[in-house]
Amino acid sequence: MNQTTQAIKETAFNFDGQTGFYRGKVRDVYHFDDRLVMVATDRISAFDVVLPRPIPFKGQVLNQTAAHFLQATADIVPNWLLDVPDPNVSVGLKCQSYPVEMVVRGYLAGHAWRQYREGHRTLCGVALPDGLKEADQLPEPIITPTTKAHEGHDEDISREEILERGIVPESEYVQLEKYALALFKKGTEMAAERGLILVDTKYEFGSLNGQIYLIDEIHTPDSSRYYYADSYTENQQQDLPQKQLSKEFVREWLIANHFQGKEGQTVPEMDDAWIEQISNRYIELYEKVTGKSFVRSETDNIYNRIEENIRRSLTVTYF
Template identity: 70%
Template sequence: MSQAIKETHYQFPGQKGFYRGKVRDVYMFDQELVVVASDRISAFDVVLPKAIPYKGQVLNQIAASFLKATADLVPNWVTSTPDPNVTIGKKCDPFKVEMVIRGYLAGHAAREYKAGKRLLCGVPLPEGLKENDRLPQPIITPTTKAAEGHDEDISREDILAHGIVSEADYLILEKYTRALFQRGQEMAQEKGLILVDTKYEFGKFGDQILLIDEIHTPDSSRYFYAEGYEKNQEKGLPQKQLSKEFVRQWLIANGFQGKDGQHVPEMTEEIVESISDRYIELFEKITGQAFVKADTGQIENRIEKAIMAHLGQ
């Protein structure tokens, strides 16, 4: 089996800090961030014990592809992708909200609606909707960006009232979010997919608002297959999804949902390889490109060498 990279422990000249997220290892410099997409995989807010070969490459390259394809609409943080697992860009001051946008009543929105709520983040929802129905128009349902624990829903009014984002900046965030989602939906449609909902994060570099983090990846977005969508809705059947939902379903089937006292089921080589294959399939479906596996023989050295070359070392 190919090697996978679970975590990195580099020390670079001029490095000012380090942060490890669920999937990414972030090396901080004065004006730059060096972001390594590891092969870690999380579900139910738990990082699973085994890394998945090529997962980091898949996410990094999908994000790079979409950031490049939307740069004419919204400026973004990326300056370089020197390795299949690495993105380097401007160190921004992030806004403390995530801009979630939904074109369909799915996931969290569907659960809230089913519980009787008709106001989501201050946005009214019409009566008579079924799960996965298309909304009359896309709605923005922001969440707070929590340093710890879960993000929480918040309304536009509360964001402005609490001064989390200034009104002038928030108007730009809304405009950018709608433009990105429209482009994302158009690109998905060309691949026989429906971009159901997604999230965008933004930050400031000086006075400029930039799109940061990843976009339109299966970890940050929900996709349906367009073929069969209407028939499934008519019959009240679940939609065929393109996301990491299959990992959650495998865990649930084996008695794990991240609750106290539960244990992650054994991740055999066969399971790890099947998850890897599914991520590669996701890449090819979402981008329309053939996936080219990077050399994983000396993966940590390969990544370090690419970053050092970027730093001029």
């Protein structure tokens, strides 16, 4: 990676007709009356902290991976995506999002494993059998919803509580469950074609004019966990950790350098060599998950490129 490679730290465009702006950990979102324009920046977060240096091409990887899977699942559920006018930009329908995330788990990993290890045998109202160990396949995929927190961490919630509190009407929630499980089935099949196991993932949905839409990203390494299929059985039999396809390597590096986002801790120095390594790993992730070759976008005048492509997309009539 040469010294002139630019990375996108943040954007601050101003468009005609813009009605709002939101900056998330990774994305900058521009609101309009009938659409959202989502810029996947090169920011990277870990332990709920945005790290100080952006990673070249990370946003492109995230944006194009999400588009790949949204297009591949459009026959299962309508989704928000209208256009990808730039490698880092998605334009989509402006939906009213449901205040829950549908987390689907096919294996005992991550948060579910930590709860299980502590002795819990019910997660979000779903009973789990005794005798499981980390990374074991569950009898069948389960849905463990979470509330969507505007600040802090999302919280587990059960199906029963969602319905009792009227967070989502029952008829709509039943449809969200059907969509989530169908998407997970499709994601599992697509992962298997790539020699991968889709371990768990999350889906977000919204509504517009009485229609449910899949929104945000799906099946990306930032929103999902993958294992490598070829070593899965042997690793389970020998009680070895599973080889993961995710950004876990960044977290491991931070932990090794004494940072877990806790008070008083300082993010370790991220030198050019480490930045390049992270960038290359993300590109590998894209190619492994999608089966496509990654084409690095032009990074000279990167902000001008993105702004011009968004302005062009805003002249398109989708409705």
